[in-house]
Amino acid sequence: MLSRVAENLYWAARYLERSENTARMINVNANLLLDLPRNVRPGWAPLVDISGNHELFRQQYTDSDERSVLKFMVGDTANPSSILTSLARTRENARTVRDYIPREAWEQINELHFFAKSNLTSVLGQKRRYEYLRGIILGVQQITGLLAGTMSQDEGYQFLRMGRNLERADMTARIIDVRSANLLPDSSPELTPFQNIQWMSVLKSLSGYQMYRRSVQTRIARPEVLRFLFKERLFPRAFYHCVAEVGSCMRSLPRHEAALAHVERLQNIVIESEPENMKQASLHEFIDVLELGLIDINAAISQTYFLAAEAAPPEQKAQQA
Amino acid sequence: MAIRWGSYKVKGYYDELIRAAGKPRPAAAHVCDYLRTLTDREIDERRQAADVAMRVMGVTFTVYSEEGGSIDRAWPFDIIPRVIPGEEWQRVEAGLRQRVKALNLFIDDLYHEQKIVKDGVFPREILASSKNYRPQCEGVSPPRGVWAHICGSDLIRDKDGTIYVLEDNLRVPSGVSYMLENRLVMKRVFPELFEEHSIRPVDDYPSQLYDMLCSVAPRSVARPEVVVLTPGIYNSAYFEHAYLAQQMGAELVEGRDLVVESDDCVYMRTVEGLTRVDVIYRRIDDLFLDPEAFNPDSQLGVRGLMRAWKAGKVTLANAPGAGVADDKVVYAYVPKAIKYYLGEEPLLQNVPTYLCTDAKEREHVLANLDKLVVKPANESGGYGMLIGPHASAKEREEFARLIRKDPRNYIAQPLVTLSTTPTLVETHVEPRHVDLRPFILSGESTYVTTGGLTRVALRKGSTVVNSSQGGGSKDTWIVDEGSP
Numbered sequence: 126m127l128s129r130v131a132e133n134l135y136w137a138a139r140y141l142e143r144s145e146n147t148a149r150m151i152n153v154n155a156n157l158l159l160d161l162p163r164n165v166r167p168g169w170a171p172l173v174d175i176s177g178n179h180e181l182f183r184q185q186y187t188d189s190d191e192r193s194v195l196k197f198m199v200g201d202t203a204n205p206s207s208i209l210t211s212l213a214r215t216r217e218n219a220r221t222v223r224d225y226i227p228r229e230a231w232e233q234i235n236e237l238h239f240f241a242k243s244n245l246t247s248v249l250g251q252k253r254r255y256e257y258l259r260g261i262i263l264g265v266q267q268i269t270g271l272l273a274g275t276m277s278q279d280e281g282y283q284f285l286r287m288g289r290n291l292e293r294a295d296m297t298a299r300i301i302d303v304r305s306a307n308l309l310p311d312s313s314p315e316l317t318p319f320q321n322i323q324w325m326s327v328l329k330s331l332s333g334y335q336m337y338r339r340s341v342q343t344r345i346a347r348p349e350v351l352r353f354l355f356k357e358r359l360f361p362r363a364f365y366h367c368v369a370e371v372g373s374c375m376r377s378l379p380r381h382e383a384a385l386a387h388v389e390r391l392q393n394i395v396i397e398s399e400p401e402n403m404k405q406a407s408l409h410e411f412i413d414v415l416e417l418g419l420i421d422i423n424a425a426i427s428q429t430y431f432l433a434a435e436a437a438p439p440e441q442k443a444q445q446a
Numbered sequence: 447m448a449i450r451w452g453s454y455k456v457k458g459y460y461d462e463l464i465r466a467a468g469k470p471r472p473a474a475a476h477v478c479d480y481l482r483t484l485t486d487r488e489i490d491e492r493r494q495a496a497d498v499a500m501r502v503m504g505v506t507f508t509v510y511s512e513e514g515g516s517i518d519r520a521w522p523f524d525i526i527p528r529v530i531p532g533e534e535w536q537r538v539e540a541g542l543r544q545r546v547k548a549l550n551l552f553i554d555d556l557y558h559e560q561k562i563v564k565d566g567v568f569p570r571e572i573l574a575s576s577k578n579y580r581p582q583c584e585g586v587s588p589p590r591g592v593w594a595h596i597c598g599s600d601l602i603r604d605k606d607g608t609i610y611v612l613e614d615n616l617r618v619p620s621g622v623s624y625m626l627e628n629r630l631v632m633k634r635v636f637p638e639l640f641e642e643h644s645i646r647p648v649d650d651y652p653s654q655l656y657d658m659l660c661s662v663a664p665r666s667v668a669r670p671e672v673v674v675l676t677p678g679i680y681n682s683a684y685f686e687h688a689y690l691a692q693q694m695g696a697e698l699v700e701g702r703d704l705v706v707e708s709d710d711c712v713y714m715r716t717v718e719g720l721t722r723v724d725v726i727y728r729r730i731d732d733l734f735l736d737p738e739a740f741n742p743d744s745q746l747g748v749r750g751l752m753r754a755w756k757a758g759k760v761t762l763a764n765a766p767g768a769g770v771a772d773d774k775v776v777y778a779y780v781p782k783a784i785k786y787y788l789g790e791e792p793l794l795q796n797v798p799t800y801l802c803t804d805a806k807e808r809e810h811v812l813a814n815l816d817k818l819v820v821k822p823a824n825e826s827g828g829y830g831m832l833i834g835p836h837a838s839a840k841e842r843e844e845f846a847r848l849i850r851k852d853p854r855n856y857i858a859q860p861l862v863t864l865s866t867t868p869t870l871v872e873t874h875v876e877p878r879h880v881d882l883r884p885f886i887l888s889g890e891s892t893y894v895t896t897g898g899l900t901r902v903a904l905r906k907g908s909t910v911v912n913s914s915q916g917g918g919s920k921d922t923w924i925v926d927e928g929s930p
Contacts, residue, residue: 128715129703221679224692280717379718430717 130222131284132431137218137226138288141234144211144241145265146296147198148258150175153330155254160322169194175303176206192249200245208261209245212238227275230268237264283374287426290374294367295419297354300330302412305347305405324350331362348401351408355400364415365395371422384425391418448489449481449875454868460607461877462528462867473531473925476643481526486873492635493870496525499631522918523628525635528867528880528900532646532926538601538609538884539894541794544784546597546886549614549771551787552780553593556770557583567786568779572803575854576776577824578617578769580732582739586756588765589662590889595763596655596727597886598622601898602797603865610797610862612881613777617769618729621919622885623686625899626651626693628921646896646924651885652693655727658889659694662761663724670724672696673714675704677730677746687729701730706750710757725761726751732766774823774857775801797862802853811858812849815842818858820849833909835861864909867920869902879903881911882922897922 150172158166170189173182178197181204186193201207216238223231240260247253269289276282304327324345328334333354340357341349357363372388375381394414403411452468454461463474470478484492500523530538555562556579562568573579598619600612629648633640656672663670676687678700691698703714704723713720728735734744739752754760770776778799781792800807800818811818820832832845849856866877884898900920901911911917 126717127697127699127703128717129700131717224688224698284717 126280128431130225130281132427133218133222134225134281134284135288135426135431137215137222137234138285139292140211140215140218141265141268142289142292143206143296144208144215145262146292147176147206147208147211148261148265149330149332150300151195151198151248152255152258152262153326155251156329157322157326160326161319165319171303172198175299176204177299178204178206181205195248195254199241199248209241212241222281225281227271229275230271233264233268233271237261237268240264280378283377284430287371287374290367290370291419291423293362294364294371295416297331297362297364297367298412298415298419300327301351301354302409305351305408320347321345327354333360333362336360351400351403355395355398365392368392368395368418368422375426378430380429384422384429387418387421387425391415391422394418448486448873449484449868451478451482454875455877456866458605459863459877459879460603460605460865462530462603462865462880463526464868471529471531473927474529477527477529477639477923480639480642481875489870489873493525496523496631496635499634500627521624521913522904523631524869524878524902524904524918524920525632526868526870526875527632527921527923528882528902529923529925530882530897532924535897535924538794541792542599542884542886542894543892544788544790544793545599545611545614545780546594546888546892548784548787549597549616549780550592550594550888552783553616553765553768553771554587554591555787557586557593557767562783562786565786567782572775572779572854573770576770576773578732578767578773580767580770582752582756583765583767586765588755589664589761592662592888593765593768594771595658595662595765595888597888598883598898599886601794601882601884602862604862607865608795610795611780612797612862613774614772614780615883616764616772617731618764619883619885620683620686620729621883621899621901622651622895623689624919625885625895625897625922626689628899628919632921643923644926646926648896648922651895652690654887654893655690656694656696658887658891658893659725659727659761659763661890662763664758664761665724667724671714671722672725672727673699673704673723675699675701675726675728675730677734681729683729690727696727701744701746701748704748704751706748706754710750710754710759712748712751712754712760723760725763727763732769735762735766774799774821775803775854778857797859800858802849802856802858808849808853811856812846814858815846817860819861820845820856820858823855823857833861864903864911867900867902869904869920876906878906879909879911880920897924 154169154172158168168189169191172194173179173189176198182197185203186197197204197207199208202210202213204210216234219226219231219234244257244260248257272282272285304323321344324347325334328337328345328350331354337345337350337353340360341353343349353360353363355364358366358369360366368388368391372385372392375385375388398411400408400411451464451470454464454467456464456466463470463478465471552562556573560573563570563573594616596619598615598621600615601609602612603609625648659672660670672694674687674691674694674696676684676698678684681687688698697714699714705713705715705720707713707720712723712726714723730746733740735747736749736751737744737747738749751760751762752766755762755766771780778796778801781796784790784792800811802808802811811820815832816834818834820834822830832841834842864879864881867880868875869878880900880902882898882900885895887893900922902918902920903909903911903916904918905916908916
């Protein structure tokens with residue numbers, strides 16, 4: 126398989142996953158705001174922090190109000206991780222490798238991008254927002270399902286899976302980082318009743334509430350949630366699970382030794398960690414270590430399997446006979 | 447209004463299907479009878495079915511614009527086939543084989559001893575001023591002496607029925623995927639016609655192309671690695687590049703997928719590591735192939751590709767420099783080249799061509815601009831032409847000035863009234879002008895497509911068949927007469 130094709134499949138999956146994660150986060154934030162008392166509502170700024178694009182945001186918007194943040198996170202094409210940008214990049218990556226993905230999946234990617242683009246205004250108002258975001262989440266799940274159900278599980282499919290799981294791991298770490306730091310930094314007594322809600326929202330943004338209840342069966346509290354989201358082996362959005370998935374994809378690829386070593390290193394870090402006992406500062410440091418681990422894996426994949434060469438500008442391509 | 451051959455006007459033209467009002471040519475008799483039985487509603491249904499088939503198969507060409515990104519457009523397709531009798535095609539095919547054989551010998555000679563120049567048959571000045579002559583190719587001997595592996599020659603038919611070669615496309619001729627897809631669409635839309643007729647199949651092309659490319663591999667291996675090199679998705683012919691790669695089971699690569707190593711071999715970057723490439727069917731112009739040898743700004747090509755080709759480590763199809771023979775001035779010498787290299791009379795005629803480099807011929811051209819068609823030597827796609835009889839006095843003056851300024855860049859030909867063929871307009875038929883582009887493959891052996899791509903000028907009276915200027919296409923049938 127051509128390196129360029131592998132790279133396009135990998136990034137198509139990463140961007141696709143990113144669009145779903147962003148939609149999930151917005152949805153959960155909107156719900157959370159309805160539940161918390163007025164004076165402690167964190168507002169919409171944490172979403173921008175999670176996406177890691179706060180500087181870009183500040184250059185373009187004066188307020189972190191609901192409207193600005195939603196505009197930025199959903200439809201702003203200048204934001205490299207907005208839903209619309211992610212879906213456009215998914216489409217561009219998939220387009221160049223149309224022969225490798227099932228036709229229905231390609232058509233669905235096209236349609237989802239079209240849906241996201243043509244219904245942008247509905248996300249700004251509260252009434253139709255939920256429908257829009259649900260449309261994105263289900264649309265992505267449908268594509269993931271089509272790929273799982275109709276694509277040969279060859280090398281190309283492994284690159285899709287690796288992209289999806291790395292992106293998922295990254296998002297899980299980001300959500301925990303920002304939520305635990307920005308939302309309710311200290312467990313001050315007056316806010317204790319709302320801690321539950323806070324951690325429930327974290328679980329919900331990862332669709333993990335139900336699975337947590339089945340697996341943990343205790344009341345929702347910080348230590349258990351952290352353990353579940355970092356270390357749970359069976360929950361598809363838990364950090365450990367995602368990294369282990371990347372490793373299992375890699376084992377079926379040629380020349381995987383160097384990259385796999387990075388994956389195993391990161392798996393061990395998680396196994397040996399005790400996030401449930403970490404205070405805020407050490408939790409933040411721990412997440413930094415995990416993020417660096419993901420960056421290493423990404424770099425190793427790209428060094429082993431992809432290429433660094435730049436694409437030619439479109440004008441040159443168009444000129445040819 | 448349905449299809450009525452009695453009211454179909456053929457006066458003043460050679461029509462491919464209809465001899466005289468109400469009288470189809472023998473090879474087209476069956477299809478014409480059949481079409482006559484269709485009601486308006488049936489005609490409309492067939493046409494819609496064809497449109498749907500085209501869309502579903504994803505047959506498009508891409509138009510790129512700075513603002514809008516790239517847009518895929520369907521190329522208009524007309525459901526009435528163009529029919530050529532098998533016996534006539536046999537003669538055309540023989541003529542094309544002869545022509546391409548001579549062209550390859552001609553190109554090979556130009557990059558070696560230039561005997562044809564020394565013997566005074568082909569003027570040195572014309573070679574010296576050819577835009578597509580590449581001194582970088584001198585002395586190179588590609589496998590089997592083939593330079594133009596894939597040739598697309600445009601054929602037109604005049605009023606009296608004579609078939610002429612209008613031009614030979616020896617650089618990166620395109621359109622063959624439409625020929626293949628048009629046939630698939632026709633089989634879906636008119637299955638009963640294919641049951642009742644002996645229409646020669648065209649589907650063999652991708653395997654023939656693959657076999658030809660393998661036969662010119664530089665090293666003898668059981669299964670040479672063949673790739674299609676495309677400029678990428680923004681190119682108007684990307685659909686064709688992807689289609690041919692898929693049909694041949696070859697990798698579709700971009701320049702950045704390839705690398706030339708210090709052993710002068712070309713490799714593609716795969717997840718397994720570097721894999722040696724033997725044959726590159728390149729769909730990129732010469733000047734973009736290798737920034738080291740040609741346009742240094744090109745990011746489409748591969749650094750060192752010319753080095754690898756000259757070292758005989760990779761085959762490029764078509765070979766760089768093959769375009770020297772599709773210059774329209776050089777074209778005028780092809781009949782002489784056939785005689786010179788093969789000692790044979792050309793089986794297919796050139797359109798009579800006046801060279802503006804020749805003082806006498808130039809004066810004739812300038813005095814008869816209102817009767818002639820003037821073409822620039824190196825343009826394609828129907829751009830930069832003057833169709834004298836249809837031009838204004840001002841346009842003719844402008845061309846007179848251009849010709850005097852740069853005579854080497856212009857040729858002139860009498861206006862050939864392109865033949866017509868019945869074409870659907872709403873639910874009836876009207877004559878529209880057509881040409882034909884067969885494709886000739888040269889490797890270990892020579893293969894000519896069965897018919898080729900018929901391009902049709904959909905605008906009434908127009909003779910410009912190019913896709914960029916209101917042209918469409920049709921399925922082309924080679925039908926054995928006598929058999930039903």
